Amino acid sequence: MADLLSDQAISEALEQLPEWRRDGNALARTAELADFPQAILVVNRVAEVAESANHHPDIDIRWRTLTFRLSTHSDGGITENDVSLARRIDEVIAAV
Numbered sequence: 001m002a003d004l005l006s007d008q009a010i011s012e013a014l015e016q017l018p019e020w021r022r023d024g025n026a027l028a029r030t031a032e033l034a035d036f037p038q039a040i041l042v043v044n045r046v047a048e049v050a051e052s053a054n055h056h057p058d059i060d061i062r063w064r065t066l067t068f069r070l071s072t073h074s075d076g077g078i079t080e081n082d083v084s085l086a087r088r089i090d091e092v093i094a095a096v
Contacts, residue, residue, distance in 0.1 A: 002072055002079035013083045020086050026058075026071035027082050031093050033064045038096060042066060045092045055081045057089070 005013070010027075014020055020029045033039040043059055043066065050056045058069040068089055070082035 002075055002081055004072075004075055004077045004079060005083070010078055013086075017083070017086050017090065019090060022078075023069065025077040026069045027078060027086050028067065028069050029086065029089065030065060030067045033066065033093075033096065035064050039064045039066055042092055042096050045096070046089055049088045049092060050085065053081070053085060053088070055085050057085060 010022060014022060014027075017027070017029075019031070020027050022028075031042070033042060039061060043061065046057065046059070046068070055070075055072070058071075060067040060069075068086075070085055071077060072079040072081055
């Protein structure tokens, strides 16, 4: 089990993740890609990253718009695992 982050720690993390926002007990980001194949490419790359970290986001796919939600469900909120995966998702999106 991971430790839940405090509200202050979450706010500080979000200062370094400008595309992300807090949505209740989760971090969320929406990204619009050039087209559907590019969106699916991002999803596939994020899936690889998530699987290697054994930490999986909720992903909503709407044509070329992706919404990611990160929460450590087993702990009931936001942990460092979510912040770390948010950074990795940003790297994937920037690389595409």
